[in-house]
Amino acid sequence: MSSERSRKRKECIALGIHIERHGDEMAPCTRCEKSVDFEGRPRRCVAIPDSKYNRCAECSRQGKPCDYRERNQMPTLSDWASIEKQKERFEEEEERAAAQAQEAMARVARIRKQKRLLLAREKKMILAGLNSLDELDAAEELERKEKEEQEEKERREAEVARLAALPAPTGSNPGSVLGFDPALGLDPAFFEAFPPNHEMWATLDFGDGTPE
Incomplete structure (x- = not known):
């Protein structure tokens, strides 16, 4: 039993080395994402997508399950359509928000102008010794x-x-x-x-x- 485990262990290590040499770096699987190499750097997740191997090099060496295929799965047409739809929705919401912000700024400008005019009339009314806006009008x-x-x-x-x-015209009436x-x-x-x-x-x- 011990020799069988040892054999499988060697096979896993050999497979991991093979994938490491012939594979490509992928978006990290869950295991690689959470681990670092012996130098303390984020571990590279290397795999061979177009093959029968469903595990990356590191998961193969350890004989553990791997989700690199799920992590690197290309979006389907439905996924792209959903993304485009969401982009359009965000753009529409952004345009509406920008228009509302512009209207709000214009309203603030009008209110400030009206406030300045009112304060100017108030000052004028006080200087003129008047008691009401009707008198000022x-x-x-x-x-x-x-x-x-x-x-x-x-x-x-x-x-x-x-x-x-x-000048008076020549020959005009003396008057x-x-x-x-x-x-x-x-x-x-x-x-x-x-x-x-x-x-x-x-x-x-x-x-x-x-x-x-």
């Missing part, structure tokens, strides 16, 4: 109208200056001014901008008075 509306009136006044004054700079003959009348739009009671007319000499 009224004050801002008044300020807006005053600004529009000032801009309109400046526009009219600029128009007067432009007309005053125009003509600003390059036009009062007897011929003006564009109605001009009198809309400068009604008869406008201060501009007081600066002009028409000879026979302000146009009616």
